[in-house]
Amino acid sequence: MTEDTKRLKLLANTIRQDIITMLTEAKSGHPAGSLGLSDVFAALYFFTLKHDPKKPDWPDRDRFVLSNGHVCPVLYASLACAGYFPKEMLMTLRKLGSPLQGHPHRGALPGIENSSGPLGQGISQAVGMALVAKREARTWCVYSVMGDGEMNEGQVWEALLLAAKYKLNNLVAIIDRNNIQIDGTTDDVLPLEPFADKFHAFGWNAIEIDGNNMEAVLEALKAAKAETTKPTAIIAKTVSGKGVSFMEGKFEWHGKTPNPEQAAQAIKELNDARTALEAAP
Amino acid sequence: MTHPLKLVPDPFAPNIQKKSSRDGFGKALVELGERDKNVWAISADVSESSRTHWFAEKFPARFVQVGVAEQNMAGVAAGVAACGKTVFISAFGAFSPGRNFDQIRVSICYNDVPVKIHASHTGLAVGPDGASHQMLEDVAMMRALPNMVVLVPADMEQAKKATHAAATIKTPVYIRTSRENAPVFTTPDTPFTIGKANVYRDGKDVAIFACGMQVYEALKAAEELKQENIDAAVIDMHTIKPIDRAAIVSYAKKCGVLVSVEDHQIDGGLGSAMAEVLAEGWPAVLKRAGVAGTFGESGTCAELFSKYGVDSAGIVKAAKEAIHMKEVLKSYEVFP
Numbered sequence A: 001m002t003e004d005t006k007r008l009k010l011l012a013n014t015i016r017q018d019i020i021t022m023l024t025e026a027k028s029g030h031p032a033g034s035l036g037l038s039d040v041f042a043a044l045y046f047f048t049l050k051h052d053p054k055k056p057d058w059p060d061r062d063r064f065v066l067s068n069g070h071v072c073p074v075l076y077a078s079l080a081c082a083g084y085f086p087k088e089m090l091m092t093l094r095k096l097g098s099p100l101q102g103h104p105h106r107g108a109l110p111g112i113e114n115s116s117g118p119l120g121q122g123i124s125q126a127v128g129m130a131l132v133a134k135r136e137a138r139t140w141c142v143y144s145v146m147g148d149g150e151m152n153e154g155q156v157w158e159a160l161l162l163a164a165k166y167k168l169n170n171l172v173a174i175i176d177r178n179n180i181q182i183d184g185t186t187d188d189v190l191p192l193e194p195f196a197d198k199f200h201a202f203g204w205n206a207i208e209i210d211g212n213n214m215e216a217v218l219e220a221l222k223a224a225k226a227e228t229t230k231p232t233a234i235i236a237k238t239v240s241g242k243g244v245s246f247m248e249g250k251f252e253w254h255g256k257t258p259n260p261e262q263a264a265q266a267i268k269e270l271n272d273a274r275t276a277l278e279a280a281p
Numbered sequence B: 001m002t003h004p005l006k007l008v009p010d011p012f013a014p015n016i017q018k019k020s021s022r023d024g025f026g027k028a029l030v031e032l033g034e035r036d037k038n039v040w041a042i043s044a045d046v047s048e049s050s051r052t053h054w055f056a057e058k059f060p061a062r063f064v065q066v067g068v069a070e071q072n073m074a075g076v077a078a079g080v081a082a083c084g085k086t087v088f089i090s091a092f093g094a095f096s097p098g099r100n101f102d103q104i105r106v107s108i109c110y111n112d113v114p115v116k117i118h119a120s121h122t123g124l125a126v127g128p129d130g131a132s133h134q135m136l137e138d139v140a141m142m143r144a145l146p147n148m149v150v151l152v153p154a155d156m157e158q159a160k161k162a163t164h165a166a167a168t169i170k171t172p173v174y175i176r177t178s179r180e181n182a183p184v185f186t187t188p189d190t191p192f193t194i195g196k197a198n199v200y201r202d203g204k205d206v207a208i209f210a211c212g213m214q215v216y217e218a219l220k221a222a223e224e225l226k227q228e229n230i231d232a233a234v235i236d237m238h239t240i241k242p243i244d245r246a247a248i249v250s251y252a253k254k255c256g257v258l259v260s261v262e263d264h265q266i267d268g269g270l271g272s273a274m275a276e277v278l279a280e281g282w283p284a285v286l287k288r289a290g291v292a293g294t295f296g297e298s299g300t301c302a303e304l305f306s307k308y309g310v311d312s313a314g315i316v317k318a319a320k321e322a323i324h325m326k327e328v329l330k331s332y333e334v335f336p
Helices: A003-026 A031-036 A038-048 A069-082 A087-092 A121-135 A154-165 A195-201 A214-226 A260-279 B021-035 B053-058 B070-081 B101-110 B124-129 B138-143 B156-168 B214-227 B245-254 B270-281 B301-307 B312-331
Strands: A063-066 A142-147 A171-177 A205-210 A232-237 B039-043 B063-065 B086-091 B115-119 B149-151 B173-176 B198-201 B206-210 B232-236 B239-241 B257-265 B285-291
Touching (some): A003 A031, A003 A038, A003 A069, A003 A087, A003 A260, A031 A038, A038 A069, A038 A142, A038 A171, A038 A214, A063 A069, A063 A121, A069 A087, A121 A142, A121 A154, A121 A171, A121 B070, A121 B101, A154 B070, A171 A214, A195 A205, A195 A232, A205 A214, B021 B053, B021 B086, B021 B156, B039 B053, B053 B063, B070 B101, B086 B156, B101 B115, B138 B149, B138 B239, B198 B214, B206 B214, B206 B245, B206 B270, B214 B232, B214 B257, B214 B312, B232 B245, B239 B270, B245 B257, B245 B270, B270 B285, B285 B312
Parallel strands (some): A063 A142, A205 A232, B039 B063, B206 B232, B206 B257, B257 B285
């Protein structure tokens, strides 16, 4: 394990603990997808993204566009961890008057590039942002995280076509391939396979990885950055609820929060994992 | 006819210039493009019809062709606007905002980014293409959205001004134009301020509030009413949101009888907006002329305006009905 990977794995562990704590306090929200994506977010916010939490409006920053807004706990936890706002604010999630809305609201908090919630809309905005950079020879890249259930939306495929047309190699879509959506598995609700082939057919580069393997995530992000002719889709196969044994792979936890006992159990498991990680070479 | 708002000298001259309001939009868009390099335009495969092609030819680096994909158009526009651009998206009203309401609501209005939504084919004026393309519910949808400004220019000159004005404000704006060539009765000197109605003709018996191509029809109707000794005011409601409450209330006080006329459903459009102001502001009789809960159909623009009562004859009829209603209510001592 390199210095970087160990650091990022520890950050992912911190993000997971914050997700559990904030959702337990909020008593509503979406833990499964948030936990599953924690490794990807640690990689993005603490390795890949060119950003400055002290200057959230820095014109040449990389843009991060969350398309499946319901996993915002992982975004809020990552932003707080990076220093965009004080960590105590996480405990206001979903409460009246809080800038941490149940789904993200642009302008409410530093670091939030787009409002989201209704699926399929983030990727179009990401395409617009990447297009501006491309047309004006700016250096920023655009990263968008999407859900696999979100790929049911027709708008997504409109956006994919346009990104390929304009050869947006500065655009990276990371699809959370956890095979879970609200009414069941994605295979049952609306099958997506052969998934990577669809991206290839739409003129995209596609990389399939284990989205909970930090080394694999970093490698995929580096490969996407090196792409020179087309946009890249990173199909990140994740385990929903990752890091909390009783949540892992269970779609019941898509939109349900833990009670205080379950939260204590989850934090204990995450702390054990952290101790093991710290002890590792 | 002369008046302070500097209309053309004779709006009813047979040789009055006829142009579409979409042309006004397209010309203003080019002027904006020349003036400001941060102005972008996006089309969903209808750039000529919606008059963004002039901009596209001149500024290809700031033009985006998204194909027949109005949902993506709204989202891409929001992304471009989030990078500091003022973005005009154009299509037929039936498709934008007809098909992409959710994207306009969340990606544009909730994000509060300066995307200007231009619909070039709207209302019965679309004509022979028939009901599917005759967008009659767009103003109702756009008017309900937070942060949105809704403009319905009356002619080509006013469409130019509306487009320029839209670019000067930071909020989302909906601009509803038409492809039908219609008399250009305003001039470059006619004032235009968002939210401020233009009174083209004062009157004491009935006040006709109109938007879009119906403003000209209302001016004609007022001339016809004059022959019958009915003194009608004509007010151009180019801005549906924010609505000019003061103009409505002042004519409610002055005439007590108002008519709204629009190439749109009477539920949700100008007529509804006026009814809301009157109910909360100053009770008066209001007769709403427009499409009353039905789809349109194929026909020429003139035939349809006549059939659905939004041409000058329909407005004359509505005005007389409104005046009659006032008399009836007076006899019951409902109104003074």
